Amino acid sequence: MGYLTYVGKRLIQTLPVLFGISVAVFTIVHLIPGDPADVLLGQNATPERVKLINHQLGIDRPILIQYINFIKDLFQGSLGTSFSNKEPVTKLILGRLPETGMLLTGGIILSILIALPLSILAASKRGAMRDQLVRAIPIIGLGMPQVWIGVMLILLFGLKFPLFPVSGFGDTFPEHLRSIFLPSLTIAILLSPILIRSLRASMLEILDSDYILTARAKGISQTRITFVHVLRNAVIASVTVLGINVAYLVGSMVIVERVFVIPGTGSLMIDAIARRDYPIVQGVTLYFALVVVLVNLLTDLIHAALDPRVALK
Amino acid sequence: MKSLKTLYIGAGILGTLVLAAIFAPLITSYDPTEQDLLQTLSGPTSAHWLGTDALGRDVFSRLMYGARVDLTIGVLAVLLPFIIGVSLGLMTGWFGGKFDSSVMRVVDTVIAFPFYVLAIALVFIFGPGVKSIVVAITLVGWVAYCRIVRANVLVAKELDYIHAARLTGLPTSRILRRHMLPNVISQAIVFSMSDIVLSILAIVSLGYLGLGVPIPTAEWGSMIQEGQPYILQQWWLATIPGFMVVIVGFALSLIGDGLVSRLER
Numbered sequence: 001m002g003y004l005t006y007v008g009k010r011l012i013q014t015l016p017v018l019f020g021i022s023v024a025v026f027t028i029v030h031l032i033p034g035d036p037a038d039v040l041l042g043q044n045a046t047p048e049r050v051k052l053i054n055h056q057l058g059i060d061r062p063i064l065i066q067y068i069n070f071i072k073d074l075f076q077g078s079l080g081t082s083f084s085n086k087e088p089v090t091k092l093i094l095g096r097l098p099e100t101g102m103l104l105t106g107g108i109i110l111s112i113l114i115a116l117p118l119s120i121l122a123a124s125k126r127g128a129m130r131d132q133l134v135r136a137i138p139i140i141g142l143g144m145p146q147v148w149i150g151v152m153l154i155l156l157f158g159l160k161f162p163l164f165p166v167s168g169f170g171d172t173f174p175e176h177l178r179s180i181f182l183p184s185l186t187i188a189i190l191l192s193p194i195l196i197r198s199l200r201a202s203m204l205e206i207l208d209s210d211y212i213l214t215a216r217a218k219g220i221s222q223t224r225i226t227f228v229h230v231l232r233n234a235v236i237a238s239v240t241v242l243g244i245n246v247a248y249l250v251g252s253m254v255i256v257e258r259v260f261v262i263p264g265t266g267s268l269m270i271d272a273i274a275r276r277d278y279p280i281v282q283g284v285t286l287y288f289a290l291v292v293v294l295v296n297l298l299t300d301l302i303h304a305a306l307d308p309r310v311a312l313k
Numbered sequence: 314m315k316s317l318k319t320l321y322i323g324a325g326i327l328g329t330l331v332l333a334a335i336f337a338p339l340i341t342s343y344d345p346t347e348q349d350l351l352q353t354l355s356g357p358t359s360a361h362w363l364g365t366d367a368l369g370r371d372v373f374s375r376l377m378y379g380a381r382v383d384l385t386i387g388v389l390a391v392l393l394p395f396i397i398g399v400s401l402g403l404m405t406g407w408f409g410g411k412f413d414s415s416v417m418r419v420v421d422t423v424i425a426f427p428f429y430v431l432a433i434a435l436v437f438i439f440g441p442g443v444k445s446i447v448v449a450i451t452l453v454g455w456v457a458y459c460r461i462v463r464a465n466v467l468v469a470k471e472l473d474y475i476h477a478a479r480l481t482g483l484p485t486s487r488i489l490r491r492h493m494l495p496n497v498i499s500q501a502i503v504f505s506m507s508d509i510v511l512s513i514l515a516i517v518s519l520g521y522l523g524l525g526v527p528i529p530t531a532e533w534g535s536m537i538q539e540g541q542p543y544i545l546q547q548w549w550l551a552t553i554p555g556f557m558v559v560i561v562g563f564a565l566s567l568i569g570d571g572l573v574s575r576l577e578r
Contacts, residue, residue: 013421020422031438139570142507143562145514147521148537148555155544155552251427255518269430270522273437285434289425296425 006304014297021293025286026070029278030063079283084275089283093265099169099180100264103253106180107187112238114188115195119234122196123203124226134196141193146252150186150259157182167261183260190252195241202237206230236306243299247292320571326564330557334380343371345378345531354547366539366550375531376553382532384561386443387513390450395505397451398458399498403489405459406466406497416459423456432515436524443526446519450512457508458501465497499576506569510562517558533557 041049054060058069073080079089122134158166170179206212207230215225242249254266261267265284272280304310333340343361348368355365363372405413432449439445469475470493478488519525520534528535533554540550 016418017421017425020418021425024422024426028434028438139566140559140563142566143510143514143559145517145521145534145537145555145558147518147534148551148558151537151541151544151551152555154541155548159545247424247427249427251429254427254429254433255522258522269433273433273524276437281434281437285426285430288427288430292425292427 010300017293021289025282026067029282080279082280083277089279093287096265096268099262102180103183103264106184110184110188111191111195115192115199119196119199119203122200138193138197146190146255147259149189150256153182153186169262183256183262186256187252194245195238198241199234199238203230203234206233240299240303243295246295250288319567323564323567330380333377334384337377341374341377343374345375346529375536378531379533382526383513383516386516387509390447390512391505391508393451394454395458398455399462399501402459402462403466406463420456423453428453441524441527446516461500461504462497469496503569503572506565510565513558
């Protein structure tokens with residue numbers, strides 16, 4: 001199977017998932033007990049007004065028609081209008097993207113900076129003390145609550161040693177960078193145990209492979225083997241691991257944004273819950289699911305482009 | 314032998330915590346929700362081993378009663394996904410065909426939703442509380458078990474003992490229950506150990522966000538949130554509940570590691 005066939009097959013596989021996501025997100029709002037109109041009108045709800053609002057929202061039509069309209073709107077890039085401030089949900093989400101994007105990028109960069117050296121350290125001498133120590137990190141790290149890591153970092157680097165802001169996003173770019181450091185570090189501490197576990201394993205596998213043996217036989221130094229031959233392949237491996245864990249990453253980000261009061265898309269969603277603003281909850285849920293599908297697709301395609309064996313399977 | 318040792322150490326730590334949670338009323342004489350507004354934020358004393366919180370509640374008893382809540386929901390929340398996932402994995406792997414591919418498309422869809430986003434959305438629908446947490450974890454959690462068991466069934470299906478069982482004319486239900494299940498379930502059991510940790514993490518996070526177990530019930534997540542404003546003066550208020558989660562996670566991962574070597578020998 002050639003690469004293009006693989007791309008085509010992978011794209012077709014994505015279609016039912018997109019359909020499933022749209023049905024799930026559409027259903028979410030219909031599972032909510034009570035009328036959206038009651039929420040919108042509050043104390044002013046009268047039967048006539050409720051009827052009018054239901055008509056405006058289109059929820060007095062048959063469910064299938066509602067779903068088709070929902071999909072039509074989606075294709076026009078519309079996720080509905082927020083109940084509380086009457087703004088389009090798409091606009092609200094796009095407005096929060098810089099915060100979320102910077103946080104995610106920061107988290108990914110820091111987690112690679114933490115995980116890569118530690119995995120190299122561990123894999124370079126299998127079974128040694130340093131390998132044992134690095135292997136213990138996931139055992140402890142995977143049991144740490146996101147919120148708790150955040151609070152501990154606030155205590156240490158925000159309050160005891162006030163090096164970084166403990167909340168907010170700042171106004172200028174340098175302030176943004178300082179503000180997202182601790183939240184990004186929280187995400188990195190969450191992600192690196194997962195990364196370390198798979199990176200160490202893939203590095204050991206690489207070290208055992210024939211081309212490393214050949215390199216050794218040619219008399220290439222251990223440092224060069226580690227940094228040129230092993231590292232390059234290990235970085236590819238870590239990108240794949242990150243791609244697989246993107247759902248976990250995005251989910252944790254929602255929580256971390258809350259701990260550090262960063263006004264990103266996650267905060268948008270949680271604030272909307274308090275105000276019972278359905279369109280926002282629906283929109284953000286859909287948006288995150290689409291991001292995950294897209295990242296998974298891209299990871300697979302990049303992986304297959306870098307490693308032709310994937311497309312052949 | 315080393316695997317047995319990790320299993321025992323893990324079980325020992327977890328067992329101690331479970332006993333402490335069960336016998337909490339005997340260990341501490343304080344009600345975890347009883348407020349003493351004359352003694353708020355007191356440091357550790359002989360009366361209050363870990364001091365009191367902002368409402369004058371005894372922190373040590375909240376920690377013990379919190380263990381009840383977090384451990385119970387943590388285990389309960391994994392039970393249903395385990396049963397659903399293992400059964401579906403068995404059937405999809407065995408029967409294959411249209412049934413298999415349609416279940417797998419559902420699996421793909423569920424995987425696309427970040428767990429916390431889906432959990433928060435579901436809590437929004439059903440309202441905060443234990444029920445919503447269990448429903449959210451069930452809706453997402455069964456997928457992992459289904460995939461693990463299905464993969465194992467696909468391999469085991471081609472093995473001689475299964476062929477032999479089929480040839481003797483045993484009914485499918487019996488082959489699946491008596492011959493297949495015991496041989497494909499071990500990985501799912503091992504995974505369930507780390508899954509309990511994940512579900513406790515979810516309960517704690519939702520509790521912190523105020524979307525979990527309703528206050529004033531003692532729960533580790535809401536304890537972290539309640540302790541956060543006083544973190545400079547009374548650092549332990551927010552630190553120790555999180556540390557309890559880390560200990561539970563550590564114990565369960567030791568048990569998991571021990572089980573891997575025991576079951577997959």
